[in-house]
Amino acid sequence: MLLDIIFILGGLALLYYGGELLIGGCLRIAQHYRVSPFVIGATVMGFGTSAPELAVSLLAALEGSPEVAMGNVVGSNIANVGLVLGLTALLVPVTIDKARFRLETPPLLIASFLLILLAWDQGLVRWEGLLFLAGIGWYIARALKDEEESLLHFEDELKWFRGKPIGFQFILIVLGLALLVAGARGMVVGGVSLARNFGISEWFIGITIIALGTSLPEIVSSTMSAMRGHGEMALGNVFGSNIFNIFMVLGATASIDPLMIQEPIRADLIFTTALTCMLLIMINLKHRLEKGGGVVLLSGYAFYVGAKGLGLF
Template identity: 45%
Template sequence: MIVELLLVLGGLALLVLGGDLLVKGAVGLSLKLGMTPLVVGLTVVAFGTSAPELLVSLSAALKGSSGIAMGNVVGSNIANVLVILGVTALVSVIVTKGHDLRESWGMMIAASLLLIGIALTGEIGRLEGVILLLALAAVLWRQLSTGRAEETQADGVDGATLGAGWGRIAVWLGLGLVLLPVGANLLVNGATDIARAFGISETVIGLTLVAIGTSLPELAASVASALKGRADMALGNVVGSNIFNILAILGITAVISPLPIPPEMLRLDLWVMLGAALLLFPFLFRGISLTRPVGALFVAGYAAYAWVLL
């Protein structure tokens, strides 16, 4: 069991490091090629920060562990709202006024409902995967076509990345592309072995341990933003990440390897994912700030959900 735990911890460490390096390299390359920060944020950074989830889901699906593949995405979306926003709110109040994410929130809800509708058929097949990817293309087109000029500043891109040379960018990209698949493979193998040893379903492992692990880059970025006085950035990160997790990660994974839907996920987890997304309605539409008590409630809600699963 010690070996399996080391595999999980080592896999998580490689995923976090690899994801960070890949994002840095991709952003640096994109800016070198003249892409605007808005386009970089909506495409390159979105792909990069979701790379751990994508690699884990693909690796799990190809090994026949569809429970981990599905649980990773659904669990990450639940954790993004309840854990990432909860912890960020505990660090610093998240002000929602002046940050119009209502349309993006609607896209997140639509993507969640689309996933639930597909899941009711019992499988996300290749055709359904294509549908998810087409929906992703529509979302990206809408976001890019409606981007405001004031949103094109490079928020969240550090000076080292902005001024990086070609050699440094190549090293970041190379290391990221190597560490991510290695970390994903270690994490999936370790998590699967632990699940079997304790008689816990792979779906539960995917919904909790793997989901939290692959969400660590987003958590670290959100907390760092809060410490810098930009806690509001966590809202956009979470909404965008949840849309991307459903449409891109499940879409790509299903096209490569169809995903059967674990029956238990239809009874609870998909509805918790939708419920967590709906929790953001009053904050985004009424301009209510996410205060520390709200953050504590979010984190407690996730703890209760994890307790029910285990």
């Protein structure tokens, strides 16, 4: 039990310092290349913090577990919106520029509805996976093409390694991502073992500790960005992560090995898209996600977990 507690505390420490390095490196790269925090959050941070989902889904597909691969993406996207942004907004209001919101909303909606359309028949074949991979290429090219060439003015609060060359900042980002993944892994291993020692069911472990552990990189990155006054980066992290999960993770797995799902997934597909639309509607009202919106999103996530546990869908 002591070892489990050490894993949990060590994981928390790695998450904190990993988040510090990731945010600091991303902000300095944004300054250097005159790229907005949203684009950095949607690409570097969003894709990077989804690395665990990519690894899990690819491994699951290769081992013949398509439900794990698909469920990993759908569950992660629900957690990113409901848990990550809900918790972030509960701690500090998250804002986004009106023009930026209008520009970045279509890719998220396209990815979400395309997932419903293609996976409605309980699977993804190879050509659909290749279509998703083309989608991630389109998204990255679009994000860079539409970026305004304007110098960012913000205070970099991270004092470590300031003044180092830009190549060193990329190293900091990679190191930060590695620490985030390792920290999440430590939290999951320690938490699962601790829960089993207390006789908690395997299912409950999966929907609480495991789900929380795989979402910790996004939680840390988004909350730290918002608390530093960079709400666009926090939103960009979730937008980019969800788009990456659909286009890249499912695209890569389905391209390697078609995903044929036996469990009914249509209700889950509808719920993840509905939660995403709810988020976009709330942001569109004030271009700001406040505590009330955070409560709504967290409630939506809690409802999903509870409904799945009770077998309501």
